[in-house]
Amino acid sequence: MSKRWLMIADAHLTCRTPENDFFRLLGRVSGLPADVGVIFLGDIFDLWIAIRGYETEEQRRFLDWCRGEKSRREIVFLEGNHEFFVAKTYGDAFSYCSEDEFQSGLLQWLHGDRINKADYAYAVLRFILRNPLTRGFLWVIGSTFGPSFAHYVRERLRVTNQAHKQFFPEPHALKFLEDCPKDSIVFVGHFHDRLTKTRDGRTLEVLPAYAEASEIAFFDPDSAGLDIFPAGAIGDHCAVSEAQTKEVAG
Numbered sequence: 001m002s003k004r005w006l007m008i009a010d011a012h013l014t015c016r017t018p019e020n021d022f023f024r025l026l027g028r029v030s031g032l033p034a035d036v037g038v039i040f041l042g043d044i045f046d047l048w049i050a051i052r053g054y055e056t057e058e059q060r061r062f063l064d065w066c067r068g069e070k071s072r073r074e075i076v077f078l079e080g081n082h083e084f085f086v087a088k089t090y091g092d093a094f095s096y097c098s099e100d101e102f103q104s105g106l107l108q109w110l111h112g113d114r115i116n117k118a119d120y121a122y123a124v125l126r127f128i129l130r131n132p133l134t135r136g137f138l139w140v141i142g143s144t145f146g147p148s149f150a151h152y153v154r155e156r157l158r159v160t161n162q163a164h165k166q167f168f169p170e171p172h173a174l175k176f177l178e179d180c181p182k183d184s185i186v187f188v189g190h191f192h193d194r195l196t197k198t199r200d201g202r203t204l205e206v207l208p209a210y211a212e213a214s215e216i217a218f219f220d221p222d223s224a225g226l227d228i229f230p231a232g233a234i235g236d237h238c239a240v241s242e243a244q245t246k247e248v249a250g
Contacts, residue, residue, distance in 0.1 A: 042080025
């Protein structure tokens with residue numbers, strides 16, 4: 001297992017955002033020491049339906065980078081509420097890929113969209129969109145109606161879950177922490193703003209959204225310190241070598 005972890009959450013990449021900045025970041029990640037693992041905590045794309053006819057060139061480019069990089073370091077991808085069927089379709093592109101969570105000892109990572117148990121509308125939408133029947137239906141309509149359906153899903157996601165997302169659900173988050181082993185550190189994205197919450201020796205770290213200020217996070221268990229910094233400063237925080245930096249093919 002990797003000893004240190006670089007974390008990227010909520011990039012929400014679309015055709016209107018500067019993807020090249022994100023792929024430049026990935027190129028610099030390739031120059032990190034091999035003991036630094038990378039965890040993508042979901043919503044890396046504003047919408048990713050991992051079925052033929054729905055995907056973009058940027059998503060295929062991202063998968064190519066992950067496939068190449070996982071031979072050098074651990075690459076973990078956790079689906080967010082804007083990503084569907086990635087684990088089922090492309091699990092082999094990553095060291096670990098899941099709709100749920102990833103754990104390493106007392107460290108735990110998840111997107112965070114299901115912490116709020118009072119968000120019933122989102123729970124229903126999530127069930128409808130992620131069940132096998134929906135996946136089969138989307139595969140059948142493919143490129144004929146796929147883009148129109150993807151647009152509909154994107155618009156629904158803009159309004160569903162937003163009212164609950166605006167306010168951090170602290171009671172639900174603390175209840176979640178109570179169910180974790182003592183001394184656990186849990187990392188989540190989803191809420192976009194940086195927060196730290198503690199309960200009886202357990203810690204919840206809410207990471208900032210890359211989409212907001214291009215910030216990423218770095219955790220070293222030896223120092224038990226969480227470092228948040230602009231992506232452009234990765235060389236100052238993670239000992240990246242300019243000579244090792246690799247260009248991500250466009």
